[in-house]
Structure formats: C-alpha cells, structure tokens
Amino acid sequence: MKKKNALKIRRRHSELSYHAMMLPGMIFLLIFSYIPMFGLWMAFQEYAPAKGILGSPWVGLMHFKYMSTLPDIGLLVRNTVVIALGKIVIGTVMAILFAILLNEVKNKLLKKSVQTIVYLPHFLSWVVLASVVVNFFNLDGSVNQMLGTLGMEKINFLGSNQLFQPLLIGTDVWKEFGYNSIVYLAAITAIDPGLHEAAAIDGASWRKRVWHITLPGMMPIILLMAAMNLSSILSAGFDQVYNLYSPMVYETGDILDTYVYRMGLISRQYSFGTAVGLLKSVIGMVLMVSSNGLAKKFTDRKIF
Amino acid sequence: MRNKNLWKKSIVLGMTLTMILFLAACGADNTKEPKDGKSSQSGDGAQTEENTDPYGAYEETVTCTLGRQTLQNPKIPEGDSYENNAYTDWVEKRFNVDLTNAFEANDGEDYERQVSLAIASEELPDMMIVGRATLEELVEDDLVEDLTSSYDNYATDYIKGIYDSYDGRCLDSATFDGKLMAIPSTNPDSAPSQIWIRQDWLDKLEIKLDEDGNAAITREELEMVAKAFLEKDPGESGNPVGISFTYDMNGSETLEMQAISASFGAFQKQWFQKEDGTVYNGSTTPEMKKTLEYMNQLFKDGILDPQFGTRTWDDITALMTNGQTGIIFGAWHIPDWLLSNVKSMDQNAAFTAFALEDDKGKVNVFHNNPAANYVVVRKGYEHPELAIKIVNLFHDERVTSKTLKDDAPEVYEYEQLGVDGSVRPLRIEVNSNVSLLNDYGAIVQCVNGDITIDEVPTLEAKNIVGCVQRYNEDPNTTDVIDWARYHSRMKGIQLIQDLTDYDSLVWVSPLYLGTTKTMKNKSANLDKLEAETFIKMIIGEESTDQFDSFVEQWNAQGGAAICEELAEKAQ
Structure with a gap:
C-alpha cells in the first residue's frame, strides 16, 4: 500500500512540474488570444478610440449589412477562396509526395541535406521573398529572359490577371511544402515496417505498397491537417499578397485581408475591420467542425 | 524529496513569471492616470502667468515624445539619426527639453498606419504630424489640445506674418469652432508638374x-x-x-x-x-x-x-x-x-x-491646398506652447538669424550640408504664399551681383546663392548638392517664373x-x-x-x- 501511494504521489509531482512549465504558455494564450476576444464587441459598434469600447454607440448588425452591399464583396470572397484552396490542396499534395519520396532516400547525408534545403524558405518572411519573386518574374527578370532566349513573348506575371493567382499559389507552395512535410514524414515513420515487409514478400510493388500501406497509414494525419487548414480558407496569406499585388491585379489578387487592411487600418474603420474578421473566424470554425463530422462519417476517424 | 523541491521551485518560478507579467501590465496603466489628471489642471492657469517668451527655456527639463515621419534615403551625416541630430540637440538645449521618438515610419502608408495604431491604442505621442482627415477625427474625438492661446502668446510676429500671407485660408483649415487645434504646414502654390x-x-x-x-x-x-x-x-x-x-x-x-x-x-x-x-x-x-x-x-x-x-x-x-x-x-x-x-x-x-x-x-x-499637414499636440500635454516654440526656432530664428553660424554652429553646418528637412523634430514647412518666387528673385539678383548676400532674405536662399555660384564656376562639379540646388532653382523655379512672365x-x-x-x-x-x-x-x-x-x-x-x-x- 505504502509503496503504491508513494508512487502515485511521485507521479503526480512529476506531472505537476510539467503543468508548471505549461503555465507561462497558458497565460500568454489567455492574454493574447482570449482577452482580446472581448474586442469582438467592436464589430457591433461604431467604435471611436476616444470613446472606448464602453462609450461607443451600438449599431447592431450595421457593419455586416454594409459588408453584404459592398460591390466587390463577391470578388473578394472568390479570390480569397480560390487562392487559399489552391494553396491548401496543392501544398498538401506536394508535401505528402515529397515526404513519401524523401522517405525512400537511403543515404542519410543526402536525406538530411535535402530536408534542410527545402525547409529554408519557410523561415524567410514574405517581405524578403517578395523582392526575390519580383526580380524573377518581372519583364526584365530571369524567367522572362529565359522565355526570350526560347523565342517566346515576354509575360508580365505580376501584372497579369490570368497568371497572378497561379504565381501566388506556386510561390507559396514552393516556400512551405518542405516545412509542411515534417508532419507527414513523422506519420510515415510511425507505420509498422512489418506491414511493408509482409507486402513485399507477397510481391507488392513499391507503388502498390505506397497506395495500400503508406497512404492509409498517414490518413489520420492527412485528415487532421486538412481540417485544420480548412479553417483558414478565408485567409489567403496577407503578407504574401500585400507585398506582390498592385491595382492592376486587384481583380484577381485583392483578398479579404488586404481589402480590410486598406479599409480598416489605413482609413481607420476599426469596427468594420473587426466585423470582417469575426465573420472570417465564424466561417472558419463552421468549416472545421463540419469537416470533422464528415471525416467521422466517411472514415470513422475523428480529430477531436 | 528532490522531486518535491523541483516542482515547488517550478511553481514558484511560474508564479513569479505571472506576477511580473501582471505587474508590468498594470504598471503601464498606473503611471498614466495621475499624469493626465495633473496636466489638465495645470494646463490653463499656469501658462498665462508665465512669461510668454517665444524662445523661453523651461526651468525643469520637460519631456516630449514625437511621432516622426521619415524618408527612405534621407541625407543625414553618418552617426546621426532621426532621434539624435543637430536639430534635435538644438531644441533640447535651447528649451531644456528631452525629445524622444514614440515611433518612426516612412512617409505615406507606413506612417499612416503608425498614427492609426497610436490612436487605436490611445497612446498618442505628445506631438505628431497628421493629414487633414486624421485631424478632423482627432478634433471630433477631443484628443488634441487647443492651441489658440499658445499661438497668440508665443508665435513670433514673423511666423504670424507668414500665416497672414494666406489671408487666413491656412489657419482656417486648422480652426474648429473658433479654436486653433493644430499648426498647419504651409503649402505655397508650386504647380505645374x-x-x-x-x-x-x-x-x-x-x-x-x-x-x-x-x-x-x-x-x-x-x-x-x-x-x-x-x-x-x-x-x-x-x-x-x-x-x-x-x-x-x-x-x-x-x-x-x-x-x-x-x-x-x-x-x-x-x-x-x-x-x-x-x-x-x-x-x-x-x-x-x-x-x-x-x-x-x-x-x-x-x-x-x-x-x-x-x-x-x-x-x-x-x-x-x-x-x-x-x-x-x-x-x-x-x-x-x-x-x-x-x-x-x-x-x-x-x-x-x-x-x-x-x-x-x-x-x-x-491652386494648392494652402495647408498640407498639421502638427497636433496631445490633449493633456502640459506644454502645448512647446510646439509653437519649436516652430519659432526652425521657421523664424533658423531662417532669419544673421548670427546662426556662431550661435548654433552644428545647425549652421547642417544647413550647409543640405541635410534633409525631415530630420527636424516637426516636419512642416512654414513659408509665405509668395515665398517661392520672392526668394528666387533675390537669389537671381544676388547671383547677378545686383544685391549683396546680406540682402538675401533667408538663410536657405543665402546657401542656394553659394551653390549656384559654385555651379556656375564649374558646371561639371562633382558636388551633388550644388548640382541639385542649381537645377531645382535655376531650372525648376525659373520655369515657373518664365511661365508666369509669359502669362x-x-x-x-x-x-x-x-x-x-x-x-x-x-x-x-x-x-x-x-x-x-x-x-x-x-x-x-x-x-x-x-x-x-x-x-x-x-x-x-x-x-x-x-x-x-x-x-x-x-x-
């Protein structure tokens, strides 16, 4: 009895120290994520900083109604969803493919160095990368010089409404697929190698094994990531778009975030900005919860 | 036992961290309150009793925070910055004040964003430059100080004369319900493009x-x-x-x-x-x-x-x-x-x-908008007249003083070097409506030898005479400042003069x-x-x-x- 109790106490003690380590993080979460939620009140007010949250007049759903009458709202939502979906779908597929291929590399040194190289762009900010992208893709850039030597006509990628979205999606996928593949690599290593060996003995080719063992084994993680990503479907990457767009490509490049930035912060319409932000979060949450439901229904796996 | 100590320590550590966080958060708030309370009392009474010397220094060091508009590639001597340079030193020593920058941002959208953030977080710097729309908002929300009496009591006659050259159009744009709520930057006609x-x-x-x-x-x-x-x-x-x-x-x-x-x-x-x-x-x-x-x-x-x-x-x-x-x-x-x-x-x-x-x-x-930008003073700032004093210093004394070389050699050197005007604490211009062609006329007369250099009205114009003379001696000069001043005046303003002459x-x-x-x-x-x-x-x-x-x-x-x-x- 005594021994058991002592064990219990010791375990609780060791757990408590972990909890204590979590405490600063929890406090940060509280201060920076939960307390600011009270600011959502602003979405239903005509907020003026001088009057404060308590003193500003209540306007109900006015900002939401105004949003629906905006002439560009359809365009903005369409651009945002197209760009975000493109990034999510292509980004996920690329990351999974890369993880599977990298897993086959047997040379450790090669594997590690390739991994490090593809992670690198993730740690550069778009402010820096944007100038790199511009230098590559403007009319005098290296891409156009290549096209020129091939005898093709020069293309103004950054000013073309047909090519701007692919450019955004492509450069974002390039920047992030390496980093995103970490999770998938981890998921692959968690698959029992016995399954592969058994399949190999039964004569399954590499392709068959990937299709019937690796991918199903990764499925829970893929679903989890997809559902999490879906919640950000209305965030198409402010810093990337902001640093690359111009009025010429507003038609395909202007997204909710850049629009709210121009309206909310530069023209100082705080309440309107908050209202759009709130709507974005609500839609994101609905999508996440429903994708969780769908995942449960079709694959019998649930995320939370 | 060891384990017990360990987790005790971690909890203490965690709690200390929390305390520090909360104290830091509360501390920021606490210091703000009494300051505001005090200032609103002292604001009205004290300033009329004190002497109204346009260049008067304060007995005790006064602190002043500024919102600064910067340029991407300003001309500043190496080692100097927007916060520490000959101009800011001049103000600090002359009036016994301590200037610090609340924020610095490039002119344009970046600066607008900083101003928006300052308004939203209710932490306005003591003085900053704003555009017309922001000024109206600040006045409506009662966030800026009334400068009427400061202007009346402290502005020099020279400064008042400049504003009067706009027939009131310039000050009017900063006047709300009869109160002057900001100091406008003048904007003489300078068209065409x-x-x-x-x-x-x-x-x-x-x-x-x-x-x-x-x-x-x-x-x-x-x-x-x-x-x-x-x-x-x-x-x-x-x-x-x-x-x-x-x-x-x-x-x-x-x-x-x-x-x-x-x-x-x-x-x-x-x-x-x-x-x-x-x-x-x-x-x-x-x-x-x-x-x-x-x-x-x-x-x-x-x-x-x-x-x-x-x-x-x-x-x-x-x-x-x-x-x-x-x-x-x-x-x-x-x-x-x-x-x-x-x-x-x-x-x-x-x-x-x-x-x-x-x-x-x-x-x-x-015709240009006669007022381009405005200096505003935070509501509750104890020394709103400091803004006027700074304007006096830069747009009266710096411009008109004949002894600047001896009084403030560093500032004089800055003028010679053509250091960017944006490094002055308040980035506004105060020039009379006809200053452009008037000054230019004097420059031309002086270059031609019709008047002496002492008869040229402003320090800036005097410096330009020197630049133009040096450029005329050697048009292949490698001195970029001489080249630039020659072009902007003898080509740029000359063009306006010609177009005016030809009607x-x-x-x-x-x-x-x-x-x-x-x-x-x-x-x-x-x-x-x-x-x-x-x-x-x-x-x-x-x-x-x-x-x-x-x-x-x-x-x-x-x-x-x-x-x-x-x-x-x-x-």
Missing part, C-alpha cells in the same frame, strides 16, 4: 526642344523625345524605357501623369464647384477620358513603360539611375531629393525642366473642404475603383469607351453622395 528631361542626352542626339521658346513643350515633342531615347538608347543601358509612372494613381505631381492630364484640362482626384453650385470630381470628366485615351495610345506605341501598372517608386528610381529612362515627371524640387540620385550615379547627368502645354499653348495648373499659366481653384461622412466610408473603395479602371484602360485591358460606365459606377458607389455633401459644405 514639370517634365525633367536629360539635357546631356538631348545634346548627344542633337534634339532641340521648345523652339517657340515659351518654356512649354507640346505632347508631340514629348513623344518625339521619348521615341528618340528609346531608339538611340543614349544612356547605353541596353534596355531603355520611355516614360515610367508608378501605379499609385493618386493624382500626385511626381512620377504620375498629372502633367499630361493637365494638358487636357483634367485634374485627377480634385473637387471642383460649378457655377450652379454642384460639385464634381476631376477624375470623372470628359477631359479625363481624353487623357486616358492618349495614355492608352502612348502605351500601344511603347512610349509608356510596358510594365506600367506594376512599377513602384523604387523601380522607377532604379530606371533613372541605371540610365534606362531620361524623362521624369515631377515638381520643381525633385532635383533636390530624387534626381540627385541620378547625378550621384552619372557625373554627366544634367536636366532641363519643361511644362506640357495644351492645344492652345497654355499650361493648366490648380502662360491658366489657374483653377479646387475645393478644399476636408472629409465628409461618405468620403470616410467609401473613399477607399472609390480609390480602388479608379486606380484599377484607369490602369486597365491605359494598358488596353479595358476599352476607354467604358469610361461612362466607370463614371456611373463611381457615382453609384458613393461618389455622387460625396459631391452632394461637399456642395452643402461649400455653401
């Missing part, structure tokens, strides 16, 4: 411009020069570009198409009142349509930069310093801060300024009435519509035949409502 063309390239290609000698060129001449520069590539860059504009489409005079639209009688983004009282915007006129048709033609002919629509300011600066373009649109003062980059890269660079004339040989210009200028007066309610809500949208449509029409992605439907859309999206509000305000 000029076209600066590389004279060394013209000479090389043996092109003669403006043969009728009226200082203005026609659109055909402009096209001819651009084509010649494109074909012959006098800058030997291998990749010449004709005329390049930024995508901003703000209707600004620099690196935008203002000179061209004015030659059609269009004034982008300016509000005008018709005789019947109705108000319209210059961007929606038939003249604007003609401008866009012409710009579209320039684009098709390859004279306009094929990358128009994505070019930023920095891109175009690179084009001119690389010798790719030699035709630059801008105000008379661009040699001082923009074209000087070209001279730094290419010793042979020289420019001549031209105006662009309309079909009748006239040059269309509009070529046709003036129009836009309405300057600040912002209206609809403008506040809808202008971001209207700006987007306008910039997008104009760029598309110019590059031919949308036909200029669609202009009428643009105007309809513009009116429907709030433009018409703004016109009505302005017409009401104008009555």
Whole structure:
C-alpha cells in the first residue's frame, strides 16, 4: 500500500512540474488570444478610440449589412477562396509526395541535406521573398529572359490577371511544402515496417505498397491537417499578397485581408475591420467542425 | 524529496513569471492616470502667468515624445539619426527639453498606419504630424489640445506674418469652432508638374526642344523625345524605357501623369464647384477620358513603360539611375531629393525642366491646398506652447538669424550640408504664399551681383546663392548638392517664373473642404475603383469607351453622395 501511494504521489509531482512549465504558455494564450476576444464587441459598434469600447454607440448588425452591399464583396470572397484552396490542396499534395519520396532516400547525408534545403524558405518572411519573386518574374527578370532566349513573348506575371493567382499559389507552395512535410514524414515513420515487409514478400510493388500501406497509414494525419487548414480558407496569406499585388491585379489578387487592411487600418474603420474578421473566424470554425463530422462519417476517424 | 523541491521551485518560478507579467501590465496603466489628471489642471492657469517668451527655456527639463515621419534615403551625416541630430540637440538645449521618438515610419502608408495604431491604442505621442482627415477625427474625438492661446502668446510676429500671407485660408483649415487645434504646414502654390528631361542626352542626339521658346513643350515633342531615347538608347543601358509612372494613381505631381492630364484640362482626384453650385470630381470628366485615351495610345506605341501598372517608386528610381529612362515627371524640387540620385550615379547627368502645354499653348495648373499637414499636440500635454516654440526656432530664428553660424554652429553646418528637412523634430514647412518666387528673385539678383548676400532674405536662399555660384564656376562639379540646388532653382523655379512672365499659366481653384461622412466610408473603395479602371484602360485591358460606365459606377458607389455633401459644405 505504502509503496503504491508513494508512487502515485511521485507521479503526480512529476506531472505537476510539467503543468508548471505549461503555465507561462497558458497565460500568454489567455492574454493574447482570449482577452482580446472581448474586442469582438467592436464589430457591433461604431467604435471611436476616444470613446472606448464602453462609450461607443451600438449599431447592431450595421457593419455586416454594409459588408453584404459592398460591390466587390463577391470578388473578394472568390479570390480569397480560390487562392487559399489552391494553396491548401496543392501544398498538401506536394508535401505528402515529397515526404513519401524523401522517405525512400537511403543515404542519410543526402536525406538530411535535402530536408534542410527545402525547409529554408519557410523561415524567410514574405517581405524578403517578395523582392526575390519580383526580380524573377518581372519583364526584365530571369524567367522572362529565359522565355526570350526560347523565342517566346515576354509575360508580365505580376501584372497579369490570368497568371497572378497561379504565381501566388506556386510561390507559396514552393516556400512551405518542405516545412509542411515534417508532419507527414513523422506519420510515415510511425507505420509498422512489418506491414511493408509482409507486402513485399507477397510481391507488392513499391507503388502498390505506397497506395495500400503508406497512404492509409498517414490518413489520420492527412485528415487532421486538412481540417485544420480548412479553417483558414478565408485567409489567403496577407503578407504574401500585400507585398506582390498592385491595382492592376486587384481583380484577381485583392483578398479579404488586404481589402480590410486598406479599409480598416489605413482609413481607420476599426469596427468594420473587426466585423470582417469575426465573420472570417465564424466561417472558419463552421468549416472545421463540419469537416470533422464528415471525416467521422466517411472514415470513422475523428480529430477531436 | 528532490522531486518535491523541483516542482515547488517550478511553481514558484511560474508564479513569479505571472506576477511580473501582471505587474508590468498594470504598471503601464498606473503611471498614466495621475499624469493626465495633473496636466489638465495645470494646463490653463499656469501658462498665462508665465512669461510668454517665444524662445523661453523651461526651468525643469520637460519631456516630449514625437511621432516622426521619415524618408527612405534621407541625407543625414553618418552617426546621426532621426532621434539624435543637430536639430534635435538644438531644441533640447535651447528649451531644456528631452525629445524622444514614440515611433518612426516612412512617409505615406507606413506612417499612416503608425498614427492609426497610436490612436487605436490611445497612446498618442505628445506631438505628431497628421493629414487633414486624421485631424478632423482627432478634433471630433477631443484628443488634441487647443492651441489658440499658445499661438497668440508665443508665435513670433514673423511666423504670424507668414500665416497672414494666406489671408487666413491656412489657419482656417486648422480652426474648429473658433479654436486653433493644430499648426498647419504651409503649402505655397508650386504647380505645374514639370517634365525633367536629360539635357546631356538631348545634346548627344542633337534634339532641340521648345523652339517657340515659351518654356512649354507640346505632347508631340514629348513623344518625339521619348521615341528618340528609346531608339538611340543614349544612356547605353541596353534596355531603355520611355516614360515610367508608378501605379499609385493618386493624382500626385511626381512620377504620375498629372502633367499630361493637365494638358487636357483634367485634374485627377480634385473637387471642383460649378457655377450652379454642384460639385464634381476631376477624375470623372470628359477631359479625363481624353487623357486616358492618349495614355492608352502612348502605351500601344511603347512610349509608356510596358510594365506600367506594376512599377513602384523604387523601380522607377532604379530606371533613372541605371540610365534606362531620361524623362521624369515631377515638381520643381525633385532635383533636390530624387534626381540627385541620378547625378550621384552619372557625373554627366544634367536636366532641363519643361511644362506640357495644351492645344492652345497654355499650361493648366490648380491652386494648392494652402495647408498640407498639421502638427497636433496631445490633449493633456502640459506644454502645448512647446510646439509653437519649436516652430519659432526652425521657421523664424533658423531662417532669419544673421548670427546662426556662431550661435548654433552644428545647425549652421547642417544647413550647409543640405541635410534633409525631415530630420527636424516637426516636419512642416512654414513659408509665405509668395515665398517661392520672392526668394528666387533675390537669389537671381544676388547671383547677378545686383544685391549683396546680406540682402538675401533667408538663410536657405543665402546657401542656394553659394551653390549656384559654385555651379556656375564649374558646371561639371562633382558636388551633388550644388548640382541639385542649381537645377531645382535655376531650372525648376525659373520655369515657373518664365511661365508666369509669359502669362502662360491658366489657374483653377479646387475645393478644399476636408472629409465628409461618405468620403470616410467609401473613399477607399472609390480609390480602388479608379486606380484599377484607369490602369486597365491605359494598358488596353479595358476599352476607354467604358469610361461612362466607370463614371456611373463611381457615382453609384458613393461618389455622387460625396459631391452632394461637399456642395452643402461649400455653401
């Protein structure tokens, strides 16, 4: 009895120290994520900083109604969803493919160095990368010089409404697929190698094994990531778009975030900005919860 | 036992961290409260009793925080910064104050964002520069100090005389309900937007411009020069570009198409009142349509930069310093801060300024808004008169003192070096409405030997006389400042003088009435519509035949409502 109790106490003690380590993080979460939620009140007010949250007049759903009458709202939502979906779908597929291929590399040194190289762009900010992208893709850039030597006509990628979205999606996928593949690599290593060996003995080719063992084994993680990503479907990457767009490509490049930035912060319409932000979060949450439901229904796996 | 100690320690550590966090958060709030309370009491009574010396120093050191507008490549001596330089030292020593920067941000959107954040977080710096719309908002929300008595008691006669030269138009724009709520930066008329063309390239290609000698060129001449520069590539860059504009489409005079639209009688983004009282915007006129048709033609002919629509300011600066373009649109003062980059890269660079004339040989210009920016003082700041004192120091004493060299040698040196005016604590200009041509007249007289250097009115003008004389002695000088001052005055202002003498200028007066309610809500949208449509029409992605439907859309999206509000305000 005594021994058991002592064990219990010791375990609780060791757990408590972990909890204590979590405490600063929890406090940060509280201060920076939960307390600011009270600011959502602003979405239903005509907020003026001088009057404060308590003193500003209540306007109900006015900002939401105004949003629906905006002439560009359809365009903005369409651009945002197209760009975000493109990034999510292509980004996920690329990351999974890369993880599977990298897993086959047997040379450790090669594997590690390739991994490090593809992670690198993730740690550069778009402010820096944007100038790199511009230098590559403007009319005098290296891409156009290549096209020129091939005898093709020069293309103004950054000013073309047909090519701007692919450019955004492509450069974002390039920047992030390496980093995103970490999770998938981890998921692959968690698959029992016995399954592969058994399949190999039964004569399954590499392709068959990937299709019937690796991918199903990764499925829970893929679903989890997809559902999490879906919640950000209305965030198409402010810093990337902001640093690359111009009025010429507003038609395909202007997204909710850049629009709210121009309206909310530069023209100082705080309440309107908050209202759009709130709507974005609500839609994101609905999508996440429903994708969780769908995942449960079709694959019998649930995320939370 | 060890374990027990460990987790005890971790908990203590965690709790200490929490405490520190909360204390830090609370501390910031606590210090703020009593300060505000005290200041509102001392504000009124004390200042009238004290002496009203326009240059009086404080007995105890006064602190003052500033919101600073910076430039991307300002000319500042090495080791000096926006926060610590000869100008800030001068203020600190002279008045016994301690200046610190609450924030620094590049002029334009970056600075606007900082101001927005400062307002939203209710942490205004003691003094900062704001635009008209922000000023109105700050006054409405009662966030800025009334400066009426500070101005009356502390401003020097010289400063008051300058503001009076605008017949009250300038101070009026900062006056709300009879109270002066800000110090306006003056903005003398400086139009038209000029076209600066590389004279060394013209000479090389043996092109003669403006043969009728009226200082203005026609659109055909402009096209001819651009084509010649494109074909012959006098800058030997291998990749010449004709005329390049930024995508901003703000209707600004620099690196935008203002000179061209004015030659059609269009004034982008300016509000005008018709005789019947109705108000319209210059961007929606038939003249604007003609401008866009012409710009579209320039684009098709390859004279306009094929990358128009994505070019930023920095891109175009690179084009001119690389010798790719030699035709630059801008105000008379661009040699001082923009074209000087070209001279730094290419010793042979020289420019001549031209105006662009309309079909009748006239040059269309509009009167500037007499007040461009405003200095505001935070509500509750103990020493609002400090703002006036700083203005006195920089726009009276610095300009008019004959003994500055001995009194403040560092400041005098700054003037000689041509250090950027933006490093002064308050980035405003206070010049009389006729100062531009008056000062210029004195400079010319002095250079010609008709008057002595002591008779030249301001320190700045005196310095320029020196620059011009040095440049005249050796036009191949490597001194960029001499080169720049010579160009901005002897070419830039000379052009305005010539146009005035030939009676070529046709003036129009836009309405300057600040912002209206609809403008506040809808202008971001209207700006987007306008910039997008104009760029598309110019590059031919949308036909200029669609202009009428643009105007309809513009009116429907709030433009018409703004016109009505302005017409009401104008009555």
